[in-house]
Amino acid sequence: MARSHLTLAALATSAVAGADIVGSRPLSSSTTHRFDSAVVTLRSGEEYAVRVPVNSDAESEQSRDLVALRALTAGVRTRLPFHIPDQLGQAPIGQTRAVVYDYIQGRPATLADVGGEGSASDSIGRAIAAIHSLPTSVVSDAGLPSHTASQIALSSRKLSDRAAASGRVPKELLTRWSLALEDSALWQFQPTVVNGSLGPESFLVIDDQVMGVLGWQELKVGDPALDLFWLNSAARSESADRVFAAYEHALARPADRQLRKRARLYAELEIARWLLHGIDSRDEGIIADAEGMLDALRTTVQNDLLNPLSTDTGQIMAVEDVEAMLDRTPLPGRSATSVGAESKAHANRIAED
Structure with a gap:
């Protein structure tokens, strides 16, 4: 059963110290069958994305993605004309983990x-x-x-x-x-x-x-x-x-x-x-x-x-x-x-x- 955006908001609170979350909503994407995802809104107006893999393949993909994001340092990112997610924190849930990123505005292209x-x-x-x-x-x-x-x-x-x-x-x-x-x-x-x-x-x-x-x-x-x-x-x-x-x-x-x-x-x-x-x-x-x-x-x-x-x-x-x-x-x-x-x-x- 998919985790609700309220559950994911609670995980984000645990993952990011001092996060004052005042709202949340589901985050739909082409990978929703492999990740439970949500967008949470902070009192400051900032927004975070939260993702929890739903199977071992998705968990492996998320781990490799995190390694790549660490390789794309702040200096590297200045060379790119677009944003790349920043990992902000993690929180354990069951046998896996929730990962929190900064939320990038925009819709997935088709x-x-x-x-x-x-x-x-x-x-x-x-x-x-x-x-x-x-x-x-x-x-x-x-x-x-x-x-x-x-x-x-x-x-x-x-x-x-x-x-x-x-x-x-x-x-x-x-x-x-x-x-x-x-x-x-x-x-x-x-x-x-x-x-x-x-x-x-x-x-x-x-x-x-x-x-x-x-x-x-x-x-x-x-x-x-x-x-x-x-x-x-x-x-x-x-x-x-x-x-x-x-x-x-x-x-x-x-x-x-x-x-x-x-x-x-x-x-x-x-x-x-x-x-x-x-x-x-x-x-x-x-x-x-x-x-x-x-x-x-x-x-x-x-x-x-x-x-x-x-x-x-x-x-x-x-x-x-x-x-x-x-x-x-x-x-x-x-x-x-x-x-x-x-x-x-x-x-x-x-x-x-």
Whole structure:
């Protein structure tokens, strides 16, 4: 049973010394099924947000978020054109804890906020660019993960291979992903600081401005495309174009030319990740949902052959040609022998599907 906002207000009183709370209200968000949340009002007029995780996964997420927030020091935050929550206190409740933060004004954005004039697109693009412009020492000094381009490519390959092994992914998609994953030009990028879990709801907006960014539990050094792949869900490509344009304009350095292709690849691989989650949890509903999305994606890809994921826009290759190419083209950091064996098995799985 969800905890009431009155219960959460009492916890905030325990968590923050001297907090003179005079009111409270529920705080709704896209994560309410994993957190009980409320906003409390102090006599001074200040407002705090209170969150209590409702399961172990949410508790782990909250713990990682707190580590990241500590890494984002006051000096780091002066580099960002938006607010990040400050942790103000904690109070135990049962086997978990309530965490109190300062409350950032604004509503969670939706894909409808990604559009043309008068939308938050420009502000969202600038916000993401500011994150990616932070020095990587912010992450490394805090002991948070740092990944190289070759490590990121290898991780994506493993995800694709696992999905292929399920026998549930259309061969057209496996071929498409293989070409992208083995295209060395696609993976020549400089890793940056990334939030790692951005979506439209991560941005708190008022009118057309981003006021705050929430959810820092995946903070790391990684592929900047990870923070942009959600834009592939925008209703119109022109809407995403505006965010990318603002992002590239605000960067302190030129954006790599393959950024959008990798973002698209990550968006497609998210469906594979959802499929594997269903398989691992033996949830037939999730599996069926993922298979439906993969089938729809196959149709979309077949109808849009002018937008491949790989940088080579030549003739579409047959499965046998893919197998031969993969045997010849190892990923950085992997031996030709190991890649050849894995690629042959992968191509065989494509053929079997």
